[in-house]
Amino acid sequence: SCSGTPADCVKLALQELLPKKPDICVSGINHGANSSINVIYSGTMSAAIEAGIEGIPSIGFSLCDYNWDADFSHAQDFIATIVTQALENGIPKRTVLNVNIPKLEKKKIKGIKVCRQAKANWKEKFDKRTNPMGKDYYWLTGEFELLDKGEDTDEWALANGYISVVPTQFDLTAHHVIQELNTWNF
Template sequence: MATDRPVILVTNDDGIAAPGIFNLVEAVKELGDVVVVAPDSPQSGMGHAITIGHPLRLYKADIFGDIPAWQCSGTPVDCVKLARDKILHRKPDICVSGINHGANYSINVIYSGTMSAAMEAAIEGIPSIGFSLLDFNYDADFTVARNVATTITRRVLEQKMPAHTLLNVNIPIVQPHEFKGMKVCRQAYAKWKEEFDHRVDPRGKDYYWMTGKFVNMDEGHDTDVEALAKNYASIVPVKFDLTDMQMKAMLEEQWKDMS
């Protein structure tokens, strides 16, 4: 690979054969030297899981033309760790994850393998972006999402963002003429209200299938949910330091007799 071009690590959680990752490669391949390391099977909802109970496998995957690619038997986070240590032997200049089939806004960022892969890279000091399209369909139209991915990735590279930069980008289901643009937002206070449907299998054994609906409890106009509803792509800066600083200050004051 050329040494005067940025190295771009591409990963995802839908698996190396998912249409989303092909579209992400297309979106960023002119911006630098791309290397793909992705799971060999779908890993949605894995969050920040890592593999510790059995060996990891890593195989070359010749499916992106002349772009080097590997498929990994582990989680999205495993992919980033192996890419850094065994394939690149260095930190890439940026890590982009996705394009995920389905939303990762609001509380979904906690469960998302797409965002956890990007977060792992950010923990390692690599500016990172997770991209998600709100369309779950395998044959989703990624036209708008590709343009968004190109624009934001180029901006992060050109502006040389801080090492621990982590952006969560979601793209609405719109045609190009309906797309309003991009907005920097905060994460909405919204969550899935789950229910578990009780069923019985053909052998008479009970099992449960998770269902539910998404509930937005946030009336703010500066949230990712609001932006997406108005046909904007949402950009939410995310931190992996989960310290509640307001609570910390309160406890330091109220519990100072404990120190």
């Protein structure tokens, strides 16, 4: 075990524990969605991205179920299929797969869709609470806002009974803005 972040686990494994680079990194499966904007906040995806940065084909898996007693068993065959396909076909360099599995019984999952990340946001709020010792703490709450009605997105796929597979990249450069910023007077 590692007391650090999921990305730290990958770093420790690669630099100290493994005799060679693995053929693939499978991160997760975790509780809760890493779809749309949630990919930014995901420890599961940070581990997959860390491995991807090191040149290891990587996939982050998430089950869209926040219950502590969530049943992950129905995801097993789908995960095996996706990992097998990734090993057989390869994942392009500098690309990591973000896979989200809907909270549905296996027989109700319609299939697997390759999608794009939906545009979405969180309207966050903090709920101020007091613990039994009289100390204040804050509980993050909020509402998810789907800003994208496209039928080619991860959110659409999940809402319609599909597993979503989004190829992600770790170069976050807004290339379309570079020319505009070069007009600024720095």
